[in-house]
Structures are given as structure tokens and as C-alpha cells.
Amino acid sequence: MKRRLGVSIYPDHSDVTVDEAYLKKAADYGFSRIFMSMLEVTEGKEAVATKFTHIIHFAKELGYEVILDIAPSIFDELAISYDDLSFFHQLGADGLRLDVGFDGNKEAMISFNPYEMIIELNMSNDVAYLDNILTYQANKPMLYGCHNFYPQNGTALPFDFFMKCNERFKNQGLRTAAFVNSQVGKMGPWDINDGLPTVEMHRFLPVEVQAKHLFATNRIDDVIIGNAYASDDELNALSQINPYQVTFDIEFVADVNPVEKEIVKTMQHYRRGDITDQVIRSTEVRKKFKNHENKPHDHLQMFQKGDIVIGNDQFGKYKNELQVVLEPHQDERKNLVGHIIPEEQILLDFIYPWSKFKFNEK
Structure with missing residues (x-):
């Protein structure tokens, strides 16, 4: 499975022109997927649609795959249903990351959405969540896995636990993702931001070392910078990594x-x-x-x-x-x-x- 680099943006906290410049720069360095948070939307369906359609279409023109991070509260806020993903399809998104899970049957059902949108599952729990979804005969090619990130210092995953979580997804052959932490990025989804790594031991390491470590496990396919905005030097350093062998x-x-x-x-x-x-x-x-x-x-x-x-x-x-x-x-x-x-x-x-x-x- 081809390995990729990604960035994160937070349209409800950012200026669209800054986001566009950042996405263009990262694309020039070979980055090809975006984690885009929708957890903080409060402006109503029409305003949200206008804002996200613009930035998603801009990203798609640069060749990015765009995954929106959503939670049940977003559906209530926008008065839409998990049974109808047309709103997100019209925005131009390639997939949805389910920050909070359901009963397994629901995830399996929405993996058969008519738009062939990717359904990305939370990987950061060592429970039989994925097994349960697959028991309901989910549309496996449409499933990804993606870890959480952790804004509070000291709260990200221990490495051994992280590896146990990974095994459940890689044993099923799914694409996986995890987050690394820019040492200069200040923006995330919440007002606390001590960095946004998946693994606690990575929090204060150079971002390229974090990425090398994740790729070296052979359990992570996509490495995403959790916070915005990484520096030019960090983007360049990540672009120089060989994701297929330790250098x-x-x-x-x-x-x-x-x-x-x-x-x-x-x-x-x-x-x-x-x-x-x-x-x-x-x-x-x-x-x-x-x-x-x-x-x-x-x-x-x-x-x-x-x-x-x-x-x-x-x-x-x-x-x-x-x-x-x-x-x-x-x-x-x-x-x-x-x-x-x-x-x-x-x-x-x-x-x-x-x-x-x-x-x-x-």
C-alpha cells in the first residue's frame, strides 16, 4: 500500500487565504491528504456549506484526498442524517472520519453509501470495534482507520498500546493513519494545544523523526501533521523521508x-x-x-x-x-x-x- 503524507486544517478557526497558501505549499512538497475538522461548526448549514465547499474544491484541484472529521453533534447542528451523506458529497469530500462510533451495524450500513465515500474509523482504542463492524458485513474497501491526536501534554498514547491498536486494523488490511506534531504549529480544534501527536513520546521530537518512527512500524500508511501550520523547514524535512525503509x-x-x-x-x-x-x-x-x-x-x-x-x-x-x-x-x-x-x-x-x-x- 502506497504511503502518504498529510496536513490538517481548521476552517472554523482560520483564514481561508492562509489555508490556501498552506495547502499549496504542502502540495508542492508532495503531501496528498487532508484531515479537515468539522467538529467546531456553529454557523448553520448554508454558511458551513459555502465555507467548506470552497476550501475542499481548492484542495481537490491540488490533488488532495479530503477526509472530514465529524461527530454526532455535527449532524444535529446541521439537521442532517447519517443515513444520507449527500451534504458531505456535495461539499466535495472524499470521506468522513467518525470521531465517535455507533453500534457497528450503523457503520457497516453507511460504508455502502451511494457516493462511495470513505468511512474512516477511530483506531485509538484496543477494543473489538472494527471486528464488530466487519461482523455486520461492512463494505471493507471503503473503510480506513485513523488514530486520534491529543492536545494535552501527557495524554497521548503509550507506544506499546498504540501498536496493539494498530494490529487490529492492519490484520484486516485497512489503510491506517496517525498524527505527528509540528513544533511550531499553534492551531488545533480546541483552546488547549500542547501539540497534536498520536503517540506521547513523539510530542517534543522533530516532526521528521516522529514520521520516520511511525513509518518504521510498518503499521501506519498515512502520516498527518496534526496541528497547523507546520514550517517550511518541517514540510521540507518530511518530504525528504523515505517511507519504505529506515534512513x-x-x-x-x-x-x-x-x-x-x-x-x-x-x-x-x-x-x-x-x-x-x-x-x-x-x-x-x-x-x-x-x-x-x-x-x-x-x-x-x-x-x-x-x-x-x-x-x-x-x-x-x-x-x-x-x-x-x-x-x-x-x-x-x-x-x-x-x-x-x-x-x-x-x-x-x-x-x-x-x-x-x-x-x-x-
């Missing part, structure tokens, strides 16, 4: 040599299938560079987790093998060539036997 940001040591830099930066690395606890071994590279000299340097210290080391001329057949350190150890036959930046060491947990990975100089 570590690294810093080289001062004495790294050209051969070592070439090994690190230009090769497709993968972890050996017969793994070890001490290091992640990328062994194929030594075959290509077996005739390249590599004198010892930075080889006498204790190597630490996240260090990148390469076998030097003292290492015999293992010369120029690249390793990523998982456990502290010392070996003078290896040169220290760089370090994975501290924030990205959480990604090491997702380098399994045969996992592919690359490096990017920070």
Missing part, C-alpha cells in the same frame, strides 16, 4: 576517510539474517570494498549504542564491513566513522533480520 540521520567523525564515507552514504545496507545482539551487520559492502585500504583511526575507544563502525585494515576478511553498534564494546579492528543522532536511535528497534536501511549525513 538514519548521522554525523561523521572528523577523521572519517573518503572510502568510509562512500560505504556509509552510497550503499544499500541490510541486516544479516543471522543476527547478533552486539551490532547490526551490513556485510555485503565489504565485498565491493575488499581491495580498498582503510587505515586505523578512532579505533581504541569504547563504542556506544548508535555508533557506526567499519572494519579497518587489521580486520582481515571483515575489512570494510559496516556495523551499527547496539551494545557497548571495544575492538581496535574497527574504526568509528559516525553516530546516529540521539533522537533517531529509537529507529534501531525496527531493523530486523534482512531489514533494509540507509544513512543520510545530517
Whole structure:
């Protein structure tokens, strides 16, 4: 399933010209889906229709998929019914995210809406909600899953619980989404906004590290910036991510040599299938560079987790093998060539036997 990046906008709190500029900029960076909140509408059906039709059609012209976040109160506010989604279809939306669920039968019924609108389900509970909906023979191709975000510091999901929630949806092959937090965005749906991540450990991390972590789980297909508006630098950083394999940001040591830099930066690395606890071994590279000299340097210290080391001329057949350190150890036959930046060491947990990975100089 192709992976995507998305942004969020809040038309009931924002200026439409600012939203348009933001959506245009994000589209230029390759973003392709929008979370658009309708939870705060209070202006009446006609005014809401005018406002949302304009911004949705603008987004669609830029190639976005647009999902509206709705709750039962919205239907009461607009005097419409879940049994008739024509209002949202006329707005131009591609789908609806149900912030609050029903009895399973209702979700199954509306998944057969005549407009083929996507019905996006709340993923942030480890209960049999999805199983119940599917029991009622829902229109499965029209179902997505999307996590919540959490504006209050300390209230987002623990990572282990997040992963348990994901399994229910990925086991059914559904498209999934979760939110990351811009470190400069100030706008969300409510008056409290300590950031809008899905996972609590992400709240204060750089946004690209959050996204890398979500993609590395292989359980999230769409990563959406929860708050508005992300900076140009954040949009650019996210656009540079490879969503299909871990790419570590690294810093080289001062004495790294050209051969070592070439090994690190230009090769497709993968972890050996017969793994070890001490290091992640990328062994194929030594075959290509077996005739390249590599004198010892930075080889006498204790190597630490996240260090990148390469076998030097003292290492015999293992010369120029690249390793990523998982456990502290010392070996003078290896040169220290760089370090994975501290924030990205959480990604090491997702380098399994045969996992592919690359490096990017920070």
C-alpha cells in the first residue's frame, strides 16, 4: 500500500487565504491528504456549506484526498442524517472520519453509501470495534482507520498500546493513519494545544523523526501533521523521508576517510539474517570494498549504542564491513566513522533480520 503524507486544517478557526497558501505549499512538497475538522461548526448549514465547499474544491484541484472529521453533534447542528451523506458529497469530500462510533451495524450500513465515500474509523482504542463492524458485513474497501491526536501534554498514547491498536486494523488490511506534531504549529480544534501527536513520546521530537518512527512500524500508511501550520523547514524535512525503509540521520567523525564515507552514504545496507545482539551487520559492502585500504583511526575507544563502525585494515576478511553498534564494546579492528543522532536511535528497534536501511549525513 502506497504511503502518504498529510496536513490538517481548521476552517472554523482560520483564514481561508492562509489555508490556501498552506495547502499549496504542502502540495508542492508532495503531501496528498487532508484531515479537515468539522467538529467546531456553529454557523448553520448554508454558511458551513459555502465555507467548506470552497476550501475542499481548492484542495481537490491540488490533488488532495479530503477526509472530514465529524461527530454526532455535527449532524444535529446541521439537521442532517447519517443515513444520507449527500451534504458531505456535495461539499466535495472524499470521506468522513467518525470521531465517535455507533453500534457497528450503523457503520457497516453507511460504508455502502451511494457516493462511495470513505468511512474512516477511530483506531485509538484496543477494543473489538472494527471486528464488530466487519461482523455486520461492512463494505471493507471503503473503510480506513485513523488514530486520534491529543492536545494535552501527557495524554497521548503509550507506544506499546498504540501498536496493539494498530494490529487490529492492519490484520484486516485497512489503510491506517496517525498524527505527528509540528513544533511550531499553534492551531488545533480546541483552546488547549500542547501539540497534536498520536503517540506521547513523539510530542517534543522533530516532526521528521516522529514520521520516520511511525513509518518504521510498518503499521501506519498515512502520516498527518496534526496541528497547523507546520514550517517550511518541517514540510521540507518530511518530504525528504523515505517511507519504505529506515534512513538514519548521522554525523561523521572528523577523521572519517573518503572510502568510509562512500560505504556509509552510497550503499544499500541490510541486516544479516543471522543476527547478533552486539551490532547490526551490513556485510555485503565489504565485498565491493575488499581491495580498498582503510587505515586505523578512532579505533581504541569504547563504542556506544548508535555508533557506526567499519572494519579497518587489521580486520582481515571483515575489512570494510559496516556495523551499527547496539551494545557497548571495544575492538581496535574497527574504526568509528559516525553516530546516529540521539533522537533517531529509537529507529534501531525496527531493523530486523534482512531489514533494509540507509544513512543520510545530517
